[in-house]
Amino acid sequence: xxxxxxxxxxxxxxxxxxxxxxxxxxxxxxxxxxxxxxxxxxxxxxxxxxxxxxxxxxxxxxxxxxxxxxxxxxxxxxxxxxxxxxxxxxxxxxxxxxxxxxxxxxxxxxxxxxxxxxxxxxxxxxxxxxxxxxxxxxxxxxxxxxxxxxxxxxxxxxxxxxxxxxxxxxxxxxxxxxxxxxxxxxxxxxxxxxxxxxxxxxxxxxxxxxxxxxxxxxxxxxxxxxxxxxxxxxxxxxxxxxxxxxxxxxxxxxxxxxxxxxxxxxxxxxxxxxxxxxxxxxxxxxxxxxxxxxxx
Amino acid sequence: xxxxxxxxxxxxxxxxxxxxxxxxxxxxxxxxxxxxxxxxxxxxxxxxxxxxxxxxxxxxxxxxxxxxxxxxxxxxxxxxxxxxxxxxxxxxxxxxxxxxxxxxxxxxxxxxxxxxxxxxxxxxxxxxxxxxxxxxxxxxxxxxxxxxxxxxxxxxxxxxxxxxxxxxxxxxxxxxxxxxxxxxxxxxxxxxxxxxxxxxxxxxxxxxxxxxxxxxxxxxxxxxxxxxxxxxxxxxxxxxxxxxxxxxxxxxxxxxxxxxxxxxxxxxxxxxx
Numbered sequence: 001x002x003x004x005x006x007x008x009x010x011x012x013x014x015x016x017x018x019x020x021x022x023x024x025x026x027x028x029x030x031x032x033x034x035x036x037x038x039x040x041x042x043x044x045x046x047x048x049x050x051x052x053x054x055x056x057x058x059x060x061x062x063x064x065x066x067x068x069x070x071x072x073x074x075x076x077x078x079x080x081x082x083x084x085x086x087x088x089x090x091x092x093x094x095x096x097x098x099x100x101x102x103x104x105x106x107x108x109x110x111x112x113x114x115x116x117x118x119x120x121x122x123x124x125x126x127x128x129x130x131x132x133x134x135x136x137x138x139x140x141x142x143x144x145x146x147x148x149x150x151x152x153x154x155x156x157x158x159x160x161x162x163x164x165x166x167x168x169x170x171x172x173x174x175x176x177x178x179x180x181x182x183x184x185x186x187x188x189x190x191x192x193x194x195x196x197x198x199x200x201x202x203x204x205x206x207x208x209x210x211x212x213x214x215x216x217x218x219x220x221x222x223x224x225x226x227x228x229x230x231x232x233x234x235x236x237x238x239x240x241x242x243x244x245x246x247x248x249x250x251x252x253x254x255x256x257x258x259x260x261x262x263x264x265x266x267x268x269x270x271x272x273x274x275x276x277x278x279x280x281x282x283x284x285x286x287x288x289x290x291x292x293x294x295x296x
Numbered sequence: 297x298x299x300x301x302x303x304x305x306x307x308x309x310x311x312x313x314x315x316x317x318x319x320x321x322x323x324x325x326x327x328x329x330x331x332x333x334x335x336x337x338x339x340x341x342x343x344x345x346x347x348x349x350x351x352x353x354x355x356x357x358x359x360x361x362x363x364x365x366x367x368x369x370x371x372x373x374x375x376x377x378x379x380x381x382x383x384x385x386x387x388x389x390x391x392x393x394x395x396x397x398x399x400x401x402x403x404x405x406x407x408x409x410x411x412x413x414x415x416x417x418x419x420x421x422x423x424x425x426x427x428x429x430x431x432x433x434x435x436x437x438x439x440x441x442x443x444x445x446x447x448x449x450x451x452x453x454x455x456x457x458x459x460x461x462x463x464x465x466x467x468x469x470x471x472x473x474x475x476x477x478x479x480x481x482x483x484x485x486x487x488x489x490x491x492x493x494x495x496x497x498x499x500x501x502x503x504x505x506x507x508x509x510x511x512x513x514x515x516x517x518x519x520x521x522x523x524x525x526x527x528x529x530x531x532x533x534x535x536x537x538x539x540x541x542x543x544x545x546x547x548x549x550x551x552x553x554x555x556x557x558x559x560x561x562x563x564x565x566x567x568x569x
Contacts, residue, residue, distance in 0.1 A: 002323055030323070030462065051400050051436045051530070054461050054505065056322055088400045090319050121315050230316070231323060 001224060002231045003273040004090070005265055006058055009034030011240030011257045017046060021053050027262055028269075031056030033093065033235045036084040038063065047087050058185070058233065059084035061094045070105045073097070074112060081116045081124070091185055091233060092117065092124045093153050097133035103142060106133035110147055125153040125185045130196065136162050137175035144178055154183035155237070156216055157191025164193045166212045180220050187237040188217060188264050197243045200255040202263060214271070221272050234272075236264035299344055301380045305337045307388035313397045321398045325461030325508035326491070329394060332442065333499030341385050342444040342498070345524055348372075348379040349411040359417060364473050367419035368512070369452075369521075372411045374550075374564070382409075386526055391501075392568035395438050395528040398503055405565040407437065407527040408550050414452040414521035420514045423457070423479030425466060426527070427506030431543040431551070432560055435464070436530040437506035444522040448495045452515040454502055454523075457488035460509035468540065483509060531567060533560045 007029040012020050024032055032050060036059040037043050050057055061080045068076075084092045094113055097106035110126070110133070117124035128134045133143060134152070137159045144150060156176065159167055167176050190201045190213045198206040224232045238244065238260040244253045313329070321327040333341070349372045359367055376386035386409045395404045407430065414421075427435055441454050460466075460483070467478055483490070488509070493502070504510055506527075515521045537556040538544040547553060552562035561567075 004323055025462065025464070030459075047400065048436075048532075052434050054322065054325070054435065054507070056319070088318070090322075231319065 004030045006031045006033040006235040033058040035060045059089040099135040127153040153185040155187035157189045160191035186234045189237040236261040307390040309393045324458040326456040326504040338498045344381045368421040370413040401530040403531040404528040410525045412523045414515040418515040421512040422476030423511040431538045434533040442501040455492040457509040461505040461507040
């Protein structure tokens with residue numbers, strides 16, 4: 001099984017594209033995960049840049065439905081998926097539906113997404129995310145039952161926050177196992193009962209949170225290895241503030257987002273892909289291992 | 297018997313590649329496509345390419361008298377410019393469409409072709425990166441490597457360090473005994489998976505990026521390993537100023553001294569699709 005690691009563009013928007021891509025390549029990522037632009041010229045520019053750096057692409061379909069009602073969301077789904085497809089993504093990560101849409105409305109969106117994805121020949125995963133149809137562990141089960149083809153992006157940090165727990169109750173652990181059976185992509189972010197992202201996963205006070213997430217991810221990777229999946233994708237996905245806690249008044253983030261993801265990349269490569277991964281440059285590994293907290 | 301270009305199969309586009317295969321290429325830096333040519337198509341083109349390669353080969357030294365590079369193969373380049381029948385092969389839309397699909401572009405240009413005939417007893421081709429030679433502003437480049445005879449691992453099967461394309465240029469080396477030792481260590485120390493097909497039929501093809509580190513073992517059989525290669529670059533690529541002598545040589549020979557910044561579109565670099 002080939003494990004392929006993606007860098008989120010989220011939080012790096014301030015960088016010129018060429019600078020971002022050079023950083024991604026130098027850091028040892030295999031690709032980029034980012035929101036697909038509605039602008040065709042911008043998509044073409046990114047596509048050429050990524051191809052020239054041999055970076056793979058996962059497209060996030062996020063704008064469809066942003067701040068809109070069900071009717072607009074459904075109407076725009078196909079357009080946004082087609083836009084993503086022009087960038088030849090390995091996968092599309094869809095932020096689908098709303099927690100407050102009815103089961104029937106969310107189901108219509110899932111059905112449309114599946115139809116378009118299959119027609120375009122690109123695998124689509126639905127992200128486990130607060131505010132979406134996937135927002136809560138138990139709320140997801142009826143959709144899994146109704147849609148045997150439904151595939152997920154596992155981001156359990158959101159469920160930690162929504163359930164205000166580490167999902168250890170038997171009923172919630174069952175939901176996690178069901179989701180693991182449908183997950184084809186992993187967002188490796190560490191959440192906790194009081195928020196979707198710990199301040200710094202390297203800090204000892206978050207050992208339990210990190211350990212629990214690693215146990216889920218271990219199982220997910222092991223399942224795909226056992227199934228003979230050809231290529232499994234992981235995006236270390238610590239986000240910028242306000243996901244990343246920041247100090248009051250100055251809004252200084254309490255850690256460096258880039259460093260957090262580089263550390264997670266190094267951890268996961270050493271854990272899951274010591275024998276097959278394109279290894280990280282030595283200086284990145286050292287830096288990730290020894291990086292101090294940004295705020296004492 | 298004379299073979300005229302128009303008597304040869306046209307090699308029009310065939311079925312498109314699956315998304316899975318395209319993504320495999322981009323992830324690993326190489327892929328294998330089976331049956332790109334049918335046995336009948338191979339049978340038509342093989343004698344033409346053999347004839348042209350024999351006619352234009354300039355290597356006269358016996359194997360023992362050659363350096364590492366010279367022992368690796370007989371290398372005859374841009375046969376398409378010398379022979380209208382080979383031109384039909386090299387400018388075939390079938391190959392170019394596969395190349396464009398793998399690179400993710402609408403069209404590709406020819407960089408050059410290379411007949412690589414590894415003689416019985418011919419030596420290994422050490423690990424190297426083709427892109428090293430190319431003064432281009434893009435690394436979105438690809439080589440089709442097609443045997444014209446059935447081959448197995450003992451006949452000098454092209455061998456890849458999977459995923460090695462992602463690191464860009466590794467050393468500033470042309471193929472030599474020195475580069476062999478350094479690349480060997482690099483590939484080993486970085487734990488790249490080393491991948492090769494066990495067998496290829498005539499008309500199968502492998503594809504690799506310019507930066508994919510690759511090598512070929514020696515030919516331990518008693519049969520000539522006849523391979524035809526075509527190197528393509530993504531349309532829209534531009535020339536950059538050569539960084540070293542090898543690039544100067546390529547700049548002169550394959551890009552006709554186009555100025556830096558110009559489209560890589562000399563008379564020798566036609567669009568194919």
